[in-house]
Amino acid sequence: MKQKEFKLTFRDDGTIDPQCIEQAGLRWVKIWLVRRLSGDDPFVPLDKRVDEDPDALVVGLLCDAGLAHPASSLISKAVLSLLDQSAKRAPEVPPYFSNTLRLCQQVRIPDTSTWFTDQLAQIAKAPARAEKRWGGIEGTKEIVYAGAVQAPGLPSAASRKAWQDLLKVPQYATLALTGLCRSFEDQVTHMKPWWRRCPTTERDLELNQMLFTGLKTESEKAVLAILKSSGGSFPADLKEAINRALRENGSRVVFSDSAEQNHSREALWGAIKGAGQKSQYVLAAA
Amino acid sequence: MASQLYTLAQSSLPRPDQQRLSEFETWLSDINEPQLDSARLLANVRDECHLVGAGNFGDPNELAAFLKACGQAHSKATSELQRRDGYSSTCSAFELKGLGVEQTSLPPGFLRYSTSKTVVTTLVERMLGKVARRDFDSGLMSIEDAFNRIAIYWSAARLTDAEMLARSNAVFATFEHNGTAPCDDARALADALALPVLLRVGAGEEILFEFLYQRDSVQGYRFPTVADAGRFHLFQPAPEVVPDPASQNTLWGWTRPLGGQQSQPEIVHENAPLRVIDSAPRLVGRMTV
Numbered sequence: 001m002k003q004k005e006f007k008l009t010f011r012d013d014g015t016i017d018p019q020c021i022e023q024a025g026l027r028w029v030k031i032w033l034v035r036r037l038s039g040d041d042p043f044v045p046l047d048k049r050v051d052e053d054p055d056a057l058v059v060g061l062l063c064d065a066g067l068a069h070p071a072s073s074l075i076s077k078a079v080l081s082l083l084d085q086s087a088k089r090a091p092e093v094p095p096y097f098s099n100t101l102r103l104c105q106q107v108r109i110p111d112t113s114t115w116f117t118d119q120l121a122q123i124a125k126a127p128a129r130a131e132k133r134w135g136g137i138e139g140t141k142e143i144v145y146a147g148a149v150q151a152p153g154l155p156s157a158a159s160r161k162a163w164q165d166l167l168k169v170p171q172y173a174t175l176a177l178t179g180l181c182r183s184f185e186d187q188v189t190h191m192k193p194w195w196r197r198c199p200t201t202e203r204d205l206e207l208n209q210m211l212f213t214g215l216k217t218e219s220e221k222a223v224l225a226i227l228k229s230s231g232g233s234f235p236a237d238l239k240e241a242i243n244r245a246l247r248e249n250g251s252r253v254v255f256s257d258s259a260e261q262n263h264s265r266e267a268l269w270g271a272i273k274g275a276g277q278k279s280q281y282v283l284a285a286a
Numbered sequence: 287m288a289s290q291l292y293t294l295a296q297s298s299l300p301r302p303d304q305q306r307l308s309e310f311e312t313w314l315s316d317i318n319e320p321q322l323d324s325a326r327l328l329a330n331v332r333d334e335c336h337l338v339g340a341g342n343f344g345d346p347n348e349l350a351a352f353l354k355a356c357g358q359a360h361s362k363a364t365s366e367l368q369r370r371d372g373y374s375s376t377c378s379a380f381e382l383k384g385l386g387v388e389q390t391s392l393p394p395g396f397l398r399y400s401t402s403k404t405v406v407t408t409l410v411e412r413m414l415g416k417v418a419r420r421d422f423d424s425g426l427m428s429i430e431d432a433f434n435r436i437a438i439y440w441s442a443a444r445l446t447d448a449e450m451l452a453r454s455n456a457v458f459a460t461f462e463h464n465g466t467a468p469c470d471d472a473r474a475l476a477d478a479l480a481l482p483v484l485l486r487v488g489a490g491e492e493i494l495f496e497f498l499y500q501r502d503s504v505q506g507y508r509f510p511t512v513a514d515a516g517r518f519h520l521f522q523p524a525p526e527v528v529p530d531p532a533s534q535n536t537l538w539g540w541t542r543p544l545g546g547q548q549s550q551p552e553i554v555h556e557n558a559p560l561r562v563i564d565s566a567p568r569l570v571g572r573m574t575v
Contacts, residue, residue, distance in 0.1 A: 177417070
């Protein structure tokens with residue numbers, strides 16, 4: 001491997017010129033990615049003083065060049081090759097595997113869609129076997145996170161069924177929601193089965209975040225309208241949890257809260273009695 | 287001019303090793319890489335005066351071993367890639383071998399600056415959940431919102447032993463000192479800490495954030511050396527002065543600041559689980575060119 005065969009060139013602003021990747025060719029891009037994503041780049045040393053992410057330079061390069069650039073296409077093919085090699089070597093995954101997944105979790109890598117669709121199907125079919133293969137639930141989860149970007153469960157997607165199946169597996173239910181849903185409205189559509197499967201220790205935290213992002217990206221009015229129109233059949237504990245999360249995020253609540261209603265009635269009753277009025281008429285009016 | 291320690295170390299090597307070192311140094315000063323001041327890299331190696339391992343200040347044995355290893359790795363290499371790998375692996379082998387820094391001379395709190403979005407992603411998942419992690423990675427949740435919410439829901443107990451302060455064995459850290467640091471300006475702080483490499487990734491997307499942790503929660507405090515810095519020419523070896531408690535400037539390393547910023551204290555210590563941090567990390571800001 002001689003240096004003249006591969007030379008990264010930089011533009012004036014310090015970013016890599018994608019042209020040099022294109023000129024280097026697939027073989028060299030693979031070699032570079034293997035080294036870089038293993039955390040040991042001989043060409044552009046990683047700055048360990050600030051714990052530079054090995055994937056960050058590649059993410060920047062892809063975002064900068066755009067998917068249509070020939071350099072992106074080469075990187076995409078190289079990434080698929082690294083994933084294939086990792087699958088062949090599993091459970092002894094190579095050192096570049098985790099950073100390759102990190103890359104796939106942040107930016108679209110077109111060639112990898114089928115790879116992730118296959119993996120998602122295997123995980124959904126036999127989660128325990130997949131976890132054994134990929135280093136436990138933590139390792140498997142990283143594949144699923146990347147799958148949400150590379151093979152999202154859009155209605156017409158080949159991965160759709162795998163995501164729907166994952167929604168039934170408690171430890172992957174929340175991740176399945178991220179794979180299936182592109183919007184808050186989507187999340188509400190899948191909320192009932194998700195709530196049923198998601199471990200109770202996780203549910204409130206996750207719901208809180210869904211509403212936080214929903215309220216950030218949509219108006220409060222829109223969020224409440226979506227919940228109102230789709231949430232009528234939600235179980236009482238889910239409705240209460242939604243109200244709690246809405247309150248925590250500074251929003252009005254959407255479902256009538258039975259506990260709160262009882263509390264208000266008691267308060268009103270006390271006030272009425274205290275005022276000496278005829279409670280039955282006032283309560284009826286209330 | 288080379289440090290006395292370097293001169294002693296170099297002259298202690300047998301002649302064949304001196305020859306190999308000379309060849310290595312010629313190569314090091316001529317690495318043809320954009321944005322790398324290779325002459326500065328060589329100057330740093332020759333200025334090194336705290337790479338003493340377990341020895342005392344002025345003991346040349348460890349530096350001699352480092353220089354010998356650099357020369358040998360270089361002479362064995364048959365390609366440019368192997369020469370680079372040889373230097374990197376020699377540096378790794380000599381990490382955390384700077385002169386020890388007295389614990390009592392250091393302030394009780396350490397600061398560490400990072401650009402790692404992977405670490406932020408992990409913290410987001412631990413504190414805010416899986417949906418939050420996905421929202422963060424996809425950009426639905428902004429960096430600012432992520433840090434705000436991590437602070438609200440912060441609980442160090444949710445971190446596991448799998449999360450570490452750094453990927454490498456040597457952790458670079460700084461601390462508050464008598465001088466000033468531009469704590470709320472990411473670019474200026476990066477300049478003060480000599481971190482221009484951040485600008486390579488892509489305009490405006492880089493972040494700088496700060497961990498605060500107790501000195502006593504980590505161990506192995508040392509002067510940073512050229513071996514810890516590897517191929518970063520902006521590193522500055524500490525001046526060749528015997529550490530003197532009466533003169534704080536001599537007790538640890540100092541950064542080589544850019545852009546007219548003030549130099550900042552710099553030490554390295556052994557890696558430790560991330561849960562040593564006292565509180566939620568603080569977002570310094572986004573890097574802008």
